[in-house]
């Protein structure tokens with residue numbers, strides 16, 4: 001089990017150090033960690049935000065733990081040398097096509113959510129978003145209509161194989177989780193959504209234990225806010241997933257608690273290859289001050305154990321330790337508390 005740790009910039013190194021310490025405290029047999037340069041840190045040392053050596057290390061690993069990239073010193077560089085290009089390059093070179101974003105309101109933190117206090121605690125969902133297709137990557141252009149009007153157009157398309165592979169990710173997540181899958185589309189008006197629905201129904205036959213429902217995206221957006229407890233795993237395309245993930249994250253109310261996974265097609269000896277990172281960025285405003293909340297990165301490491309190494313109970317062990325540390329009041333400034341990065345990491349390790 002080889003993990004490439006890419007801490008990156010800003011608070012990236014601070015938060016990944018705590019997640020690495022949690023993984024080490026789990027004493028998992030066969031765990032091997034290697035560390036590489038990425039982002040502005042890599043540019044400063046090697047002249048490129050994603051050096052060939054880092055890419056090779058990533059390819060040779062079974063999973064990647066990624067901190068954050070972004071460095072104000074690099075703002076004036078040419079576009080291809082900016083730190084942010086590193087994550088785009090990794091996604092492309094590693095074929096990461098599935099983005100998993102859990103959104104969960106932890107007990108005792110309901111007051112941080114903008115949702116109504118009596119329903120906020122019901123929010124515990126996982127959004128599985130397709131990353132490589134949809135309207136973002138279709139043909140696009142400008143034209144003049146017969147009536148002489150200027151038009152912009154974007155083609156939205158999905159192939160059945162693209163839908164099938166993301167559907168399997170969604171069903172697998174539901175099969176090991178709460179057994180409930182909501183496929184979100186706009187099949188009442190879009191041809192891509194009708195294909196999406198057909199393929200999802202076909203794949204469902206392989207997962208008889210999973211409860212599948214279909215929902216239109218407009219309704220889904222409303223329900224996230226009004227009835228968050230009705231969702232388990234949400235399976236959706238690139239565009240709808242982009243919007244729903246941010247909606248769900250905002251509904252949690254604390255950026256420092258949100259992990260993510262980006263999975264590729266490659267199966268390793270242990271599970272699915274993936275890259276794991278907190279939702280938040282490099283937070284240059286608090287970097288180097290020991291104030292960053294490491295929980296999003298620690299929760300990302302838990303997702304890694306679940307999805308890339310098949311270690312479901314070990315993942316849950318970390319998640320329970322995080323919930324226990326929060327319940328005991330270990331929170332940083334972002335959650336209205338006064339604990340620092342190291343104290344929060346230590347509190348989680350003590351509760352494993």
Ligand code: ATP
Pocket residue numbers: 011015068069070255256279280281282283284285286291292293294296332334
């Ligand atoms: P980037 O360009 O790298 O995405 P950003 O400024 O867009 O950076 P974030 O880095 O996510 O966005 O930061 C947004 C705000 O949230 C900042 O004020 C930052 O200090 C705060 N923040 C982000 N992550 C954390 C964290 N882990 N702990 C505490 N505060 C955080």
Ligand code: MG
Pocket residue numbers: 281
């Ligand atoms: Mg940002």
